Amino acid sequence: MPISRWMSGSARRALDFLSHRRSDPAQTSRSTAPSASRSVPLALPALGPNVRVNDPAGDGIGDQDMTTQSEPSIAVSGQNIVVGYNDDGKSSLFYKAADDLTGYSWSHDGGATWHDAQLPNPYPGVNVGDPVVAADPAGNFYFASLEVDDVKRGLAVAVARSTDGGVTFSTPKPVSIHTGISFTNRTFREVDADKPWLTVGPDPKDPSHSLIYASWTEFFAIFSRHRGRVGSRIMVSSSADLGHTWSNPRAADRERSFDRKKHRGQFVSGSNLTVGPRGRLYVAWERFLDPHRKYTYPLRQERIATSVNAGRWFSRGKRVASPGHVGRIAAPLACSNTLWFGRSRLVRVQEFPVLGTGPGGDVYMAYNGANASGDPYIHVARSMDFGTTWSKQKVSRRGAFMPAIGADATGVDVMYYQRVGSTQLQVLMARSADGANYARTAVSSTTFGVPFTLPPFDPFIAPCYMGDYNGAYRTNGVTYAAWGDNRDTVINPFWPSGRIDPNVYFSKG
Numbered sequence: 001m002p003i004s005r006w007m008s009g010s011a012r013r014a015l016d017f018l019s020h021r022r023s024d025p026a027q028t029s030r031s032t033a034p035s036a037s038r039s040v041p042l043a044l045p046a047l048g049p050n051v052r053v054n055d056p057a058g059d060g061i062g063d064q065d066m067t068t069q070s071e072p073s074i075a076v077s078g079q080n081i082v083v084g085y086n087d088d089g090k091s092s093l094f095y096k097a098a099d100d101l102t103g104y105s106w107s108h109d110g111g112a113t114w115h116d117a118q119l120p121n122p123y124p125g126v127n128v129g130d131p132v133v134a135a136d137p138a139g140n141f142y143f144a145s146l147e148v149d150d151v152k153r154g155l156a157v158a159v160a161r162s163t164d165g166g167v168t169f170s171t172p173k174p175v176s177i178h179t180g181i182s183f184t185n186r187t188f189r190e191v192d193a194d195k196p197w198l199t200v201g202p203d204p205k206d207p208s209h210s211l212i213y214a215s216w217t218e219f220f221a222i223f224s225r226h227r228g229r230v231g232s233r234i235m236v237s238s239s240a241d242l243g244h245t246w247s248n249p250r251a252a253d254r255e256r257s258f259d260r261k262k263h264r265g266q267f268v269s270g271s272n273l274t275v276g277p278r279g280r281l282y283v284a285w286e287r288f289l290d291p292h293r294k295y296t297y298p299l300r301q302e303r304i305a306t307s308v309n310a311g312r313w314f315s316r317g318k319r320v321a322s323p324g325h326v327g328r329i330a331a332p333l334a335c336s337n338t339l340w341f342g343r344s345r346l347v348r349v350q351e352f353p354v355l356g357t358g359p360g361g362d363v364y365m366a367y368n369g370a371n372a373s374g375d376p377y378i379h380v381a382r383s384m385d386f387g388t389t390w391s392k393q394k395v396s397r398r399g400a401f402m403p404a405i406g407a408d409a410t411g412v413d414v415m416y417y418q419r420v421g422s423t424q425l426q427v428l429m430a431r432s433a434d435g436a437n438y439a440r441t442a443v444s445s446t447t448f449g450v451p452f453t454l455p456p457f458d459p460f461i462a463p464c465y466m467g468d469y470n471g472a473y474r475t476n477g478v479t480y481a482a483w484g485d486n487r488d489t490v491i492n493p494f495w496p497s498g499r500i501d502p503n504v505y506f507s508k509g
Helices: 002-006 009-018
Strands: 069-077 080-087 102-107 115-118 125-135 141-149 154-162 180-184 187-203 206-223 228-239 250-256 264-275 281-290 299-307 318-321 338-340 346-348 354-357 363-370 376-383 391-394 400-408 411-420 424-432 439-442 471-475 478-490 499-508
Touching: 069 141, 069 471, 069 478, 069 499, 080 141, 080 478, 080 499, 102 125, 102 141, 125 154, 125 187, 141 187, 154 180, 154 206, 187 264, 206 264, 206 281, 228 264, 228 281, 250 264, 250 281, 250 299, 281 354, 281 363, 299 363, 318 363, 318 376, 354 400, 363 400, 376 400, 376 411, 400 478, 411 471, 411 478, 424 478
Parallel strands: 069 125, 154 187, 264 354, 400 471
Antiparallel strands: 069 080, 080 102, 080 125, 102 115, 125 141, 141 154, 180 187, 187 206, 206 228, 228 250, 264 281, 281 299, 299 318, 338 346, 354 363, 363 376, 376 391, 400 411, 411 424, 424 439, 471 478, 478 499
16 A cells, blocks of 8 residues: 555565565575774764674574664663664564564673574564563563564554563563454454554652553554545553553544545654653654645654543644655655665655653654755754643754654753765764753764665665664663664675675664
């Protein structure tokens, strides 16, 4: 369907599997150990040493060019750190029960050393990525991921828990319980989940107790004999018992695919969460509008809703910003809006909002904005009145995209990719102690290029895909960052001069 161009790479691969479509390998080659690229001196002060968190030695099990780790999410509890990420390297080209596309790495020494692991599969489901991790005050870690269930023929969100500092996780349990395909009372129903998110915060009724919140996008199609509904919605559920059970999911927003009154197409996606003082829950998402019904959705809105009763009901969604259309290059039927970094090196860019609670309990939203030419910038919106009004400012130079936010009572940090020249990237961070004035620092110790994405060198990733998000977490004045990094190379018979090997790197400061 046209909207699938805006779905996550994990969801698109899973839908291919459910419809029994198969991708053809772009290349077949044998990988060797990756070597680091030459470091490029940076004029900005550095955040801290860069450390690779995944082990490339185990890549290429299913296909020698399946070596991609992407979309990292990070959570911290004391010296224990967990980074979850999409992991094509330990899967096969064609889905089978033993495949596992969701990897993670853990560290018990504050990020100095790392250990590579895989999230257990929720049989008969298979983990298919879009990882998000969070930690509670007691030191438990939680891991949300998409799972594909070939029995229900659908995509669901499942959550696992770790009680040993992230070394091992329980088998994920479904949260989005109404997904899949069903026929009841002459009614056809299909619901698929995408783009989950997690956060942990105090219970508004008892701040000494923590709640775990999960959000996700649902795309639904429901048809009976006389009527039909097709649309999308932002769903939220909570757990008060360490993830053993979850509340009945509630919709923070819902949109029909076509608004007959306004004669336009529309959908919502890309939710994000934060919890403010007194347990107030904030959920943000992006709304896509197409006034001409050409499936390009040129109008975008960053929206937010709040809940004061742990997600049992939400305020009406409020528009925070209209970010513009990032990128003007499109590959029809393959990619949505993309940025160009050389021939066959395109990166799709979403404007999805990310949230954090910063100094004074103010709420911050970072998102991609664009000028009239589609050049991307990073913007930060700030609310000092519980999401009622927002002030906005740019915090990057032109050519910045894919923000991640880390915020606490001591400051706000926004990490992002920054274009360097026409073909290179580096990871930067805009830092603020007061939430109003920002200064930039370097996160990656080197610049790096973009891999071949159209067609992709990795036969299992979506076209134009280099991840949809990175991870940042701030606590006690220190920010922990994890990002998809392309500095490493693989040399093999097909790539004698080497090709980019996407891995996940970490830094803190």
